[in-house]
Amino acid sequence: MSATAVTVPRREVLEKLTPVLTKRWLSPDAWRIDVYERLDGYAALRKALAAHPDALIQLIKDSGLRGRGGAGFPTGLKWGFIPQNDGKPHYLVVNADEGEPGTCKDLPLMMHDPHSLVEGVIIAAYAIRADRAYIYIRGEAVHAARRLRNAVKEAYAAGYLGRNILGSGFDLDLVVHSGAGAYICGEETALLDSLEGFRGQPRLRPPFPATHGLYASPTVVNNVGTISSVPYIVLGGAAWWKTMGTEKSSGPMIYSLSGRIANPGQYECSLGITLRELIELAGGMQPGHSLRFWTPGGSSTPLLTAEHLDVPLDFEGVAAAGSILGTTATQIFSDQDCPVYATYRWLEFYYHESCGKCTPCREGNYWMVRVYRRILSGQGTYEDLDTLLDTCDNILGRAFCGLGDGATSPVTSSLKYFKQDYLDYIEGRTAPKLSDKALVGAH
Amino acid sequence: MADVVKAGSNGVETVTLTIDGVEVTAPKGALLIRVAEQLGIEIPRFCDHPLLAPAGACRQCLVEVEGQRKPVASCTQTVADGMVVKTQLTSPVAKKAQAGIMELLLINHPLDCPMCDKGGECPLQNQAMSTGRTDTRFHDHKREYPKPVAISTQVLLDRERCVLCQRCTRFSDEIAGDRFIDLMDRSAAEQIGVYRDDAFSGDHPRSAIDEPGYEQETAEPGDEPFNSYFSGNTVQICPVGALTGTQYRFRARPFDLVSSPSVCEHCSAGCAQRTDHRRGKVMRRLAGDDPAVNEEWNCDKGRWGFRYATASDRITNPMVRREDGELHEASWSEALEMAAEGLRNARDGAYGVGVLTGGRLTVEDAYAYAKFARVALRTNDIDFRARPLSNEEADFLGSTVVGGTDVTYADVDAASAAVVVGLEPEEECPILFLRLRKAYRKGGFAVTAVAPFLSRGFTKLDAALVEAVPGGEADLLRDDPRVAETLRAPGALLIVGERLATVPGGLSAAAELAARTGAKLAWVPRRAGDRGAVDAGCLPNLLPGGRPVIEATARAELAGIWDLEAGIIPSRPGRSTDQMVADAAVGRLGALVVAGVDPADLADPRLAEQALDNVGFLVSLEVRRSAVSRRADVVFPVAPVVEKAGSFVDWEGRLRTFDRVLTTTAMTDARVLDAIAAQLGVALGTGDVNAVRRELGGLPATRADRIEPPRVSGIGAARPGDGEAVLATWHHLIDLSRLLEGDEYLAGTARVPVVRLGKVLAERLGVAEGDPVTVGTERGALTLPAAITELPDGVVWVPTNSPGATVRRTLGVTAGAVVKVSAGAPAGPILASGGSR
8 A cells, every 4th residue: 555645544444433432532631530430430330240240241241352461361251250259369560561572552541531441440350259450561661551540440449449339339449550661571471470579580380370369269351442341341231342343342442553654543443354455544644655564563463554454453354464463553654664674673672671581582592682682783693594494493382471472573574575675785785774793703 | 102191190280292393291290301311311401400490591492392483491391181392302493403502502601611611511512412513603702701709708700711691590589598609790791690789879990891891800898698507509500610619629530530429428418419520539529419318409508518538637556645644546455445444443333434425426326335334334324415415305306306207307298387496497408498498499398496596497487586685485385376376277387496405304304395385396406416316325325226125125125135134234225315414514424435525515515524624534536636636545546527437317217328428448437336345344245337237237226125205394484584585596507506617708708706785774874886895604604795686575596606705604503594795895904705625
């Protein structure tokens, strides 16, 4: 797809927008509790507290809601794993450690509409019988944490949190916890370790958080988008929720668009929309740019190309195209962007963020970064390309957690689609992007 | 079909699976890597260790499991029914996965095997051979760090060699409870380190991740060094050469060493060890593998405390005191003759001969002393207790301890509760401490400490405290409902240390309490030879084999075995160490035979030295020159443990037999005694260790009645007046012991001597943490920094024999005594000084 000017989306494409989670974002001061309450806020909570917790779990199961953090695990099923009447405390932990490169859906949500998350937390905690919930928010997101803390304070004052919520006899305390700046803490078990005050590194599974999570007690860890969806499902019902999305991927989804498009931002549409439509919604490509490659859901998902413009962006559709829906963070690159360099930058990120626990991720990223630096300095060899692919093979599925797997995605996919770009560096057709001064002694 | 578990054994639930086409039945819950191992399939691994919780960090042990999308780490995967597993032997996927991990481990590993301590015994080296590539594809810079980093005075860290398997940090956290080392930083800059000031907001510069930020070459103020008593185990389990011991670094290559199994001579834990030596010199010692005793661990004292045997003051030839009053080297025949003459005169004189054996003898040597005393010297004046003691204790040992193995390490594993009194397990029996901790970590096991405060060791056991003022333990054992209630639980243990002997009524109350509650009773002495000496009869009231001196049957049995005329073995109990010392000090002891006793360990070192000066005739059997040998009339060199065969009896009562490691001309105590006895016209028959073992093994069980348990009533704790406190004290594991001399790296990890006192007392004295506090008696005073601890008001604690805190010598008292306490250092010359020699 190529465009030369900012375009206005056609009406039938505009109709693909399904603002549910984002519906209050443009309302002034929606982050204040009085505004939120005026806009249906906390109505779902009242309805939920009148229901039996098991009925709520069933409702979520019926809605087909799948985790919005990337893996797409059915939320109702996850809640159902929590053993009941086990005499242990239960915990709800919200994963707000949004750090996947390109992803920006949770932080704006918490900025604009923090109460929807708080309300979702209360309902979810009620459903799984937790009397303590935590929101683990990315440490760098000071602004969002401030909004969120304020919302929690307001909710306490209004009686939505604390003892005997709305006279229901249900107690809940909610703590907003800021992380210390580590991508790995978005991995749910590393998040739990970090929340407990330890070094954030993924835990061995089994046991799973559903039985041995926070403080070795049954714990649900859900993404911000997942929990924020809950009040809408409670109010609108499972059937309404399923009117959006596809059969196996129900509901709306916030797509965060960035890169070479006219209007980057968050676009909430039914799951299953295509990139072609999203770009149209975003006003087309930036003038003078034509699409070359893109990530469907953050840098941990294999790259797709202009051939994939009509792939339905739901869990199944993207998987069929050889990638992963992930966090629906579509980073859009044009013919003026170098896939080798982009991959190198992503890899620097994974190298920097690898927690160090397991060998393949720790050493493999260290190695690959160095190979990329050489290639981009014009010092690469043909052997390097085989080494990269083989190293990815030695990381993918061998690492302790998904971080290592994710790091291989841009490497293997860029080599799959853009091998010629690599060869151009190696064979000297592309001028080196990096200085080779740092490489004295290599080779 | 191979059965890893015996069919129908103990009703263990089993599963059946297939590994590399071999069907195998294994216990449910077993780890795949372990089951494969038992089939003889060796899967390479680094982070996996059978005694540590699974980590799955290194990923070296990947195998293919049918139905699993990805290769599975066999060190974390439990076996399941019907599982089909393919290891590197049958699966190209597993083989490739393992080769890939090995390649990644090696990209940053230096190629310094030829100079690395681990080279030749290195799991990385070996597995790189079996699993690695022949050539590298890595053409870039390896990670570089300054090295080595001294994370304590005795453990050095080479971060370049580290593969970050985390065995060391997991050991320290899980097994020892000493989380002194941990992972620092992340990604490729992840490294092991100690906690530094900057981790707690100090101002060390930290750089970006690309240049490793955790730059530490030397310890700096504020660092918390790796001062764990168990740190040496991390060196042993390190699968690469990242952790090395200062003492052994660059001293030998594994393939030049001869490894001999041995047994540790330090405490009563009975650790199996491996002594590695080269050309007649011990280069290092390692923990031996004995699941029933020390599992695969030992303590740093056992690992690194062995250089005393090669100290420059070793005695190599006999010495006699000539007319000039000086000791001169002499021939064996002259020395033997002179010793025999002196001992004969004293034996036939008015006051007789006494024998002090100390707690460091093998059971064979102890038996030789016991027999020598009775047969050649015709006396029961023999006592192994080189420490504060009581007659009540002798009766307790004869009634309750001798000959028994009521409690074993396995009982600790299986126990539901333990009450510990008169013992600080980490300081006084570290491997017992590890077992208690293992039981605690497993859950369903509670420790109750009857002690003045919860020491670091007790804290790591999460022990409940029954607060005892020293001297008041007997009352607590008799009356405290918590103690009795705890011990009524099935499988409860009452563990008493040798220090309870200094509490009047303490051991009586313990025996009575165990009988009353049905708890099993264990007595844990501090030295390796103590328990064996009880069984061998080195006590004034006990003959070998637990035979009471006062029982005619007992004496007759021995007279029969030893082929003696009736009446040679005296029928009355002999004198204890304290009585012999007191008598000798005033000239009422004809002669003393002293084996490996440091007078500084006795209840009153000053009186003991007076006794050694005043005794009519002094024979010393020693490894090195000592306070005793300096005063002796005849000195015989004897072999240190490494140069002789023998056995120790550990606190359980388990015989720990070992062979000679180094062949030298040094002789055992038993052989020297045999020669002296020959001069006295007695055939002792202890010249050969096998002969002693045969004789000991042939001793029938006695038909004589046991000694009655003591019934001494407690007198309660002393009541201190103004400016006074009751003294609590015990030994630090690493202290001024003679067996630790020469090991300065080890000494660097000793705990810092302090005066512990309660908050109330500290406030009354006006001292803050770290301020000098003086503890004194009429004899002297010692000044140490204050450590404010949760102690009962009116109690102070100091280490017994540490630098600046030689309690017995300086103060002339021991636990339970009333001492003066004041702030600051005393005016005038400081009376107490560090070393006592």
